[in-house]
Amino acid sequence: MRKSNRLGAQELYALLLITVSSLVYFSTPRYFFLIAGNAAWLALSIAISVSLICIFIVNLLLKRRPGQNLISLNTQILGTWLGNVVNMLLVGHYVVTGALIIRLFGEAIVLTSLRSLPVSVIMITSVLFGLYGCYKGWNVIAKSCWISLPFIALSVFIPLVLAWTYWEPSYLLPFFGKGVDDTLFGGVFAAGVMGDIILTALLANAVQPQVNLMKVSISAMIVTGLIFMLVVVANSMVNSYPVAAYITIPYFSLARTLSFGRFLERLESVIFIIWVFAALLKIAVMIGTGIYVYKQIFNIADTKPLLLPYGAILMTTAIMPKSFPVVDKWSWIYMRSFGFVITLILPTLIALIGLIKLRGKQEVKAQP
C-alpha cells in the first residue's frame, strides 16, 4: 500500500543518481588521474566496486529490518549513546560536504563563466535554493530530480558522444598507470567519492514500503559508476594522462574542445546551465540529509525552524577556505579519508555487526 508523502522508486533513483554523479562536473575526475595516472579508469572501477560491496552489505541489513533506516539501526545495534555519536558524525559529515560542495560550486561558476561575480553571491543563492527545497520537503526535491534527470543525462552524454572523434584509445595504456599499488589502494580509498550512495540507507523510512531498496541503490550505483567511468575514459583518450591530471575541471574542458565545422561550437554554455541545476539539486540533497539525520537523532517534529541556522552554519563553513585550490584539495582529502570512513566503512561495519546479531532471527515484516 502506497503511503502519502513518501518517495517512490523512480524519485529515489533519480535523487541518488544526481547526488552521486554531480561530482563529475567538478574537479573529482582529475584526482583519479593524479592517483593512478592513465589507469584512472582502473582506480575508478575499484572505487565503484568497493562502494558496491559496502552498499550491498548495508542493504542486506535494511532488508532484514524493513521500515527502519540507518539512523535508527545505528542506535539499535551500537546502543543509544554510541549510535548517536555515529549519527552525529553523519550530521557533521553532511555539514562539511555540503559546505565544500557549495564552495566548489561557487568557485566553479566564477572560474568558468561569471568571473566578475563575487563567489559569496553564488554561494548564498545556492544555499537559499537548497533551503527552499528542504522547506518544501523530500518529495519536491526528489520529483525535481526525476523531472530534470533526462536533461541532465543529455548534458552528460552529448559531450561524451561528440568527443569520440578525438579519442585515442592507446592513451589508456600502460594498463596499470602509476603502478599496481597506487592504482589499487588509491582506488579503494577513492570510494569515498561515491559515499553519497549511503543516502538509500539514511532515507530508507522516507521511501514507500514496497520499494526494493537493494535494487534501486545497486542500479543507481552502477549507472553512476558508468557515468564516472565514461567521463574519465573520454578524458583519458582526449586529453591523455599528463595533461588531464592538471586540468582543473576536466569535463568542462572536454565540452569546450567540441567543435564541428563552423556551426557547432561553444556547446558548454548550453550544457553548463543544466550542470548548474544538477549541482543545485545536489546541494539541496546535502542540506536536506544533514537536517533529516539531526531531526531523527533529537526526535524533532518540525525541522523548519532549523533551516536558517543550518544554512548559516553551512555558509560560514563554506566561506572559510582561502581559495579554490585549498577547497579543492581539502574536499578530495576529506572524501578519501573521513568521507570514506563515515559514509562507507562505518555503515558497513555496523551493518555487519547488525547482521551477525540478527543471525538466526526471523526477518521482521514491515509495518503496514
Next chain:
Amino acid sequence: MKGRFALLTLLLLGVNLLSGCAGIGEIDETAFVFTITFDKGEKAPYQIGTRIPVPRLLGRIQGQLAFSGDGQEPYINTQVQTHSLAEALVMTQLFTGREVSLDHARTIIISEDLARESIEDVCQPLLRGLEIRGTTLLYISRGNAFRFINENKPLLEVNTSKFIELVSREQNVHGLTTAMPLNLFYSTLATEGAAVIPLAAINETVLAAAKAKEREPTALTKDEQADREAKAEMSEEQAEETGEKPPLRSVGSYLPGSIPRSGGNPIDFIGLAVFRNDKMVGVLDGNSALVYNMLRNNFHRTIISVKMPRHPDETVSLLLYKGRPPRIRVEDAGTRYKISVELVIDCDMETVSTGDRIRSVESLRDLETAVEKQLQQWVETTISMTQEWGADIFGFGNRLRSAFLTWDEWTRFNWSEAYKHAEVSVVITANLRRTGLIIGTY
C-alpha cells in the same frame, strides 16, 4: 501568495535574459582580437601582436556597401613588447580605449625563431585562460609573425577569422598541410613527445610584385607592353632551343613562401613545423605533410602527378583518396624496433595528355606502380627525416604502450631514442579505380 510566487519565478527566469550583462561589458565597448602573434622580443621576452577588427568597417564591407573612403583599414594590427599575453592585453587596452577580449581569437601565429627556442611558455598560459579556446588554430610563421598578419590580405574574405577557418579546412582537399588546434597540439606533445603545427609564410616574390605594381605611376604604354611580351617570347624560344624542360616537381614539394606563382594574397600555407618536446626541430614540405596525414589516418584526398613509366616525358595527374585506414605495426626485432607501414590508396585519373597510351589494363597497372613508387619514396623520406630529429610525429610509439605495465616503465623506455634507430618497412598499394569520362584520345 501564488501571485507573489509566480512573480518571483518570473523574475528569477528573467535573470537568464540578462546574461549578456554578466561582466557589465557591452559588445560595442569591447575590442575582439581575431589573431594573436608571438615573436621574439628585444626589450622583453616576447613581442605580442594582435589583429582587432573594426566592426563598423568590417560590417560595411561585408554588407557590400561602398568603402567609406577614409582610407582606414578594417583591422587594427598592434604589437607590444612584454612578458606575457595578459600584460600584452593590458598594454593594448592603454591605446585602444576598449576592453580587449580574446573570446573570438581564432588563430595564434608563432614565429619560427621563437618556436625553435621553446613553445611551452607560449602554450601553457593560453590553455590556462578562460577566453582562449582549445580549438584556436596554431600556425608557425617562417619569418616575423606580426609582419605575416600585416601582409595577410585575403581577397575573397573580409573576415580573416573566416579566412583562416577555410584555410584549415582546405587540408581535406589537398592534404599538403594540417589543422592543429591548440588543445590537440598540447595534448599530443605532452603525451607523445612530438607534434606538428602547420607552416605559413609570406611569399616574397608575390609581395614584391604587388608592391612594385602599387608603385607604378601610370599604366604601361602600348610600346612598353609589346617590348615585355617580346622579351617573354624570346626567353621561351631560348629554352626550347637549349632543350631545357622544367623538371617534374610536385605541388607538395614546396615550402611556404617558395611556391612559384604571381598575384593573389601574398601568403602561403603549406608544410609542417615539427616539434620535439617543446622545441621546433625541423620543417616538412607539402609532400611530407601528406604523408603525415596519411599515417595519422587524417588523409582525405589530394592530386599528384607521376611520369608515365614507359613514356617518361609524359605525365599523368591523379586524384588520390583514402582506400583503407593505414595499418601500422611496431615490433621488437631484438636489437632495434621494426615499424611496418601498409597504406592502401585509391586513385582516379584527372588529367592525361595522351590517353591512348593507357587504354590497356597493363598500362593502368604501370600507373599504379608509378604512384606506389612515388608515395613510397615520400613516406620513407619523411619517416627518415623525423627519425633524425627523434620526433615520432606519427604516433608509432603508441602501439608499444601495451608492452609496458606502468607509466614509469614507459617513460623510462625512451621511445624517441629507440625511434631514431628503428627499421622501417613501407608497403604501398595503389588501386586505380576510375579513368574519368574520357578513356582515350583520338
